[in-house]
Amino acid sequence: MTVLLVFGLFIVIATAHNITFLEVPQYGDPRWSADLVCHYVSEKGDPPLHSVKWYRDNNEIFRFTPEQQPTTRTFNTTAGGVSRGVCNMHSCSISVILPKRYDTKISFTCEVSTEGPRFAVVNQTKYLTVAVTLKEDPIITGASGSVQLGEDVLLNCSTSPAMPPANIVWYIDGKPEKTETWMVDNTEISSPDEYGLRSSWRPMRLRVNTPKSVIDLRCEATQPVRPAFTRSTNTSLIVARSPHLSMFTASGSSSSRAKLAVLMITLSTTVHIFSKYSALRRV
Template structure:
């Protein structure tokens, strides 16, 4: 006598029907009985010598569908969380040998999330140095869904993750939540695009994901914005040619807001292409320059005479 197939599903979803299989080869022996147990308590038996040969027993969390059950399988109807546990099949042959086969396995019953995970927060555009802050939330389930964050298909570092306390409802379901928090750097972008993905799963029963993407926006004065250095003291030199007091050097910008609230310095015009490019970037942004010894301030966009005099 030997086993042909024994099968108890490792995972079952709450409310579904489940089939337990106990297939064997008696090798010429006569079958005396097949019995099924959960946590040591019998809930189904098949005895060919009895009438009727099938018999099921009341057990909390277990409902046998006798129409779809026989000497080699048992069907459980609409399992609930109480059906979670260890199931054992025992096969016994007739006298005088009474050969026995016994095998058991554990089944876990879960309640799957209803829907897909949701992502809140984030922006469609990022500048280098911006804070990326998103939260991924999976619908309530038992057990809670396992959440994983990916940045451009690479799993996010642990120090980027933000954990939140779990909230359990009156039915024991748990809402899973995981945050992602980091400072945007150049290497986070692939061809100026950053794709963030949150994946939610419960073993092989539930696998869903949601995407968030953002593009990098070039800073107004790129080489300086990336330095992230606070504004330094500005020095001036008077030019007899233009009457302008151009700044001694470029201002190290801390962020875009600081750029709008602070003077933007440029090196004295020396004809080099890179400096002309940066100067025009500052002009187009409406930054200000000192224009006369009295230190009154004018917006470049409001002073066309000054703009024309630069000739860069």
């Protein structure tokens, strides 16, 4: 990389290494260290590498200087600091200890400079959010696959432990579930586990009342971090049009049970008459 330095009326051309890629995870689990890597390359005519520095927010936390002994140094270890650092003339990787405060956003900067007399400098910055993100999609239970028109279906969507816990929203045929105005959010949250992580779940009672033959459902779990982290699961319910006996017992009402009893008595009487008639024919 070529850098123009202006001193009065003189223009001095200084060259610096190029940072080809900066690896910083978007989310970091505070239970483990986060691995960061800075890749850089020199072009023809560039001065030798002078140093590679890592900054956490505005504080230097690590330095690699190949012409000095020792070649690496760590700084500001009380704020978390660096637990490991391995660098060479083309890359510099470090492991940083993260704070236990969830949804903390941290900037990490890699700065590469070449030898003097002008020490040309280039840098890149990326951000990491402290969070234990969902490791798998949410799970939908209660969807048997086939339902009857007019039937009530009880569904549930649940997530694996995470932090911060996820908020869950149901979508029916692409539209959010309708809730009462006072019901801001009915996502349930578990107690923290041994690591402080919490699971989320949200039930939904669905009345099958649609002319469509298929109901598309989606459960979307979103963690309130910056940027938001979302995982979702899709499933479908097939709406059967032919009635079956379970319709008489779906509501559990006394009238339904009476209808079922009359139907069973009628069937029993019909079978009994048919049997007596068959016996008389054989005599």
